[in-house]
Amino acid sequence: MIEEKREDLAAWIAGQAGVERVTVTGLSKLSGGAIQENWAVDVELPGGPQRYVLRTDSPSGVAVSHGRAQEYALFRAAFDAGVTVPEPLWLEPAGDVLGKPFFVMRRVNGVAAGHRLVKDDALVPDRTALARRIGREMARIHTIRPPRADLDFLPLPDGPPALAAVRGFRAWLDGQGTPQPVLEWGLRWLERNAPPAGALALCHNDFRTGNYMVADGELTGVLDWEFAGWGDPLADIGWFCAPCWRFGARKREAGGIGALEDLLAGYEAEGGAAVDRSLIPYWIVMATMRWAIIALQQAARHVRGGETSLELALTAHVVPELELDLLAMTKEG
Structure with a gap:
């Protein structure tokens, strides 16, 4: 067309x-x-x-x-x-x-493909520098805070962002009529361990390897803002660091690119609030839960939503791996 x-x-x-x-x-x-x-x-x-x-x-x-x-x-x-x-x-x-x-x-130049960025050192010759740069970009995003007349279409969370997310996930699962015991366990864990609400900021909500461009080892553009909203800034850090977005390079906690401490060093050096390291595991669990819910929603679009798509159908196949991650991250003791 x-x-x-x-x-x-x-x-x-x-x-x-x-x-x-x-x-x-x-x-x-x-x-x-x-x-x-x-x-x-x-x-x-x-x-x-x-x-x-x-x-x-x-x-x-x-x-x-x-x-x-x-x-x-x-x-x-x-x-x-x-x-x-x-x-x-x-x-x-x-x-x-x-x-x-x-x-x-x-149009900006660069490579966005996550599976390439985590594996090819020619694309990312200095992983420490890139991880720090990504942290600085996140800090800049989080300087945008409500209220903003130009962003008045973004609703404020109903209560603490973590608990608001749990309510939304649970409501969707309850409407499907299919038992999801691991996800229900994860939701209960998130509910019981929710951190106190902090200051709200603009969260990209999909800042991960695969959604930014890299050229000659430098970040050239942060892409895909269609899920951005007001929330807890740690949600962006958790999403970036979730194992599911490391593209197999699981030992590099910062998106498969580099070390978590390098990401946080860049974040704090740019003026981002000091990050409570003890809270990051919680937001990684939240990110894993969110991606599991999204994967099920994508599959539902194919199965019941009238959108015949092999890509949507295959997305649900990531759920068992996400469930294993959730169990490993929330096990007691």
Whole structure:
């Protein structure tokens, strides 16, 4: 559909850029994107060629994912806070050009594939430096705090963020009618061990290896902000460090990339609040639980939701491994 709208897209970009004419010289769908689509857009402007990414909805979606106008606002807030994100340029919220909303941002170079970044030292020659850089990026994200008029679409958690998450997970499981004893055990553990509520901050909620770009060993862009929301900053650290997001490099606690202490050193050096190390295991359990719930939800979209997809169907196959991780992390004694 987007290929058929090439001329309409070129005219819209020309209007946004304030030039008389734009030629779209390249238009191709990028890999990934089960929830959103990303398109590489190469254009010729009067001042020379430019490389953009167009981000729009995929045919299927997830209810908790933000819309494109909301995600654009999140990119803008992050960019203004000094987070290394592709610069958001223009938003088309009405769907008049392509038949669905989209926004355009600058294209950054790099590799995002997690299985490559954790294994290939040529891509990440200095893992200590990259882990510290990621910690600094997280700290910058967490400087964004409520209330924010530009982010007023983000609801505040109903009570302590940890307990609010547990309630949401339990409500979804209860509605499925299928026993999940390990996950129920994990939810009860999370409920009983919930930490006191701290200061709320903007959490990316999907900051992990695979959702940032690396070029020449340097982080070039933090991607995929469609799940961001107000929460406990430690939730981002737990998600990044969960074993399920280390892509097999389990000994490197910081996302399969480097050492946890290097991540935290970067975080604290950037001005992030001093991290209570004793709380990180809790948020790693929370992250593992969250991914298990998401995996079941993805499978349900395939089985009962009318979205025939091999990718969705296979996602549920990660649940047994996540259950083993949950049992290992919550065992008593």
